Amino acid sequence: MSGAVVSINAGSSSIKFALFTLDTDGPRHAAAGKLEGIGTAPRLVARDADGAVLVDRSWNNGAGLTHEALLHDLFAWAGDHLPEHEIIAIGHRVVHGGMAFARPLLVDDALLTALDALSPLAPLHQPHNLAAIRAIRALAPALPQVACFDTAFHHDRADSATRFALPRALHDKGIRRYGFHGLSYEYIARTLREIDPELAGGRLIVAHLGNGASLCAMREGKSVDTTMGFTALDGLMMGTRCGNIDPGVLLHLLTQEGMSSGEIETLLYQQSGLLGVSGVSSDMRALHKSEDPHAAEAIDLFTWRAAREAGALVSSLGGLDGIVFTAGIGENDPIIRASICERLAWTGLTIDRDLNARNAPVISRPDSRIIARVIPTDEERMIAVHTLGVLPAPGGGR
Numbered sequence: 001m002s003g004a005v006v007s008i009n010a011g012s013s014s015i016k017f018a019l020f021t022l023d024t025d026g027p028r029h030a031a032a033g034k035l036e037g038i039g040t041a042p043r044l045v046a047r048d049a050d051g052a053v054l055v056d057r058s059w060n061n062g063a064g065l066t067h068e069a070l071l072h073d074l075f076a077w078a079g080d081h082l083p084e085h086e087i088i089a090i091g092h093r094v095v096h097g098g099m100a101f102a103r104p105l106l107v108d109d110a111l112l113t114a115l116d117a118l119s120p121l122a123p124l125h126q127p128h129n130l131a132a133i134r135a136i137r138a139l140a141p142a143l144p145q146v147a148c149f150d151t152a153f154h155h156d157r158a159d160s161a162t163r164f165a166l167p168r169a170l171h172d173k174g175i176r177r178y179g180f181h182g183l184s185y186e187y188i189a190r191t192l193r194e195i196d197p198e199l200a201g202g203r204l205i206v207a208h209l210g211n212g213a214s215l216c217a218m219r220e221g222k223s224v225d226t227t228m229g230f231t232a233l234d235g236l237m238m239g240t241r242c243g244n245i246d247p248g249v250l251l252h253l254l255t256q257e258g259m260s261s262g263e264i265e266t267l268l269y270q271q272s273g274l275l276g277v278s279g280v281s282s283d284m285r286a287l288h289k290s291e292d293p294h295a296a297e298a299i300d301l302f303t304w305r306a307a308r309e310a311g312a313l314v315s316s317l318g319g320l321d322g323i324v325f326t327a328g329i330g331e332n333d334p335i336i337r338a339s340i341c342e343r344l345a346w347t348g349l350t351i352d353r354d355l356n357a358r359n360a361p362v363i364s365r366p367d368s369r370i371i372a373r374v375i376p377t378d379e380e381r382m383i384a385v386h387t388l389g390v391l392p393a394p395g396g397g398r
């Protein structure tokens with residue numbers, strides 16, 4: 001029997017997972033899926049590496065089923081699906097590693113306590129990440145689990161990139177810019193080292209454009225600056241999040257509009273961004289299809305803001321050699337890429353219409369001063385690689 005590793009990304013009502021078997025040349029993607037509707041109408045869908053549906057299951061009267069009960073069923077399914085493989089470890093995306101945790105770590109009691117203390121910094125994500133770890137500990141206490149932090153890739157940036165212009169005592173308490181999407185950026189940096197080592201060694205902006213969106217400025221494969229800050233609200237306009245905003249607006253909403261902190265949280269995380277500006281949808285594909293002029297306005301603002309933030313990162317890098325697009329919009333949407341690249345033409349970037357329309361790996365023209373690439377991200381694989389790297393012995397074991 002050979003080993004398998006599971007990557008887990010647990011949210012409030014859904015758990016995304018991917019299953020990797022262990023080949024001599026690293027983890028091999030065997031299946032991926034999602035348990036969604038937890039707390040309402042749970043549904044488990046998983047597909048194999050070719051996209052064929054392996055399981056599509058709903059639970060009758062499943063509203064009362066906990067994360068733990070559903071994870072139990074997920075494990076049972078994985079055991080049936082891969083009878084010749086033994087799950088040797090679970091890797092988790094944990095959104096916040098705070099100031100202390102700069103690399104993936106094997107979970108123990110002390111780590112869980114330390115990560116609980118970071119929950120107030122990411123109240124919408126961290127508690128759910130940790131709840132999944134605890135649920136699996138209850139189901140399989142001896143199974144090694146590894147926490148992989150979304151903040152870790154940005155940990156070693158210079159002080160100027162992490163500090164708000166606030167009194168020092170607040171910075172020392174942890175009120176600083178952390179940055180997120182680190183597992184995606186790390187995967188891109190790794191992949192680029194393999195496919196284009198020269199660019200990997202240069203000055204690069206990676207645009208992770210999905211429902212959540214951010215940019216990362218990298219020099220020699222290391223994060224120098226990024227658009228997300230203390231929380232994943234900062235920076236770019238996103239599907240439902242506002243991105244950077246004058247903090248005076250929040251004071252105004254509190255004192256003049258009489259909004260509660262909970263209402264403001266809902267506004268900033270769930271009702272703003274593409275959805276708020278268009279009034280149509282948070283989904284870029286739906287906005288392209290819509291004939292509502294506000295949809296076009298939302299798309300225009302999205303690319304304007306992305307180019308504006310990219311301009312700031314060019315300054316942080318002291319120039320630019322390349323740009324990489326990734327995640328749902330970055331990998332699949334030629335209109336958005338073209339618009340952002342046109343707004344960055346002053347850098348010497350020109351893209352080839354046909355290559356861009358085909359989502360080709362390189363979309364810049366041969367005479368462009370800046371190389372533009374499209375690289376599909378794979379955060380789950382990054383988690384699996386880290387998980388194997390942290391296990392006590394090669395190939396690990398219980």
Ligand code: ADP
Nearest residue numbers: 209210211212282283284285327328329332333
């Ligand atoms: P998440 O942050 O939830 O992981 P994704 O990376 O899946 O988000 O990105 C979701 C966004 O990507 C949506 O706005 C969606 O419209 C867009 N998207 C996904 N697939 C495509 C596609 N094939 N063409 C254009 N846009 C796409």
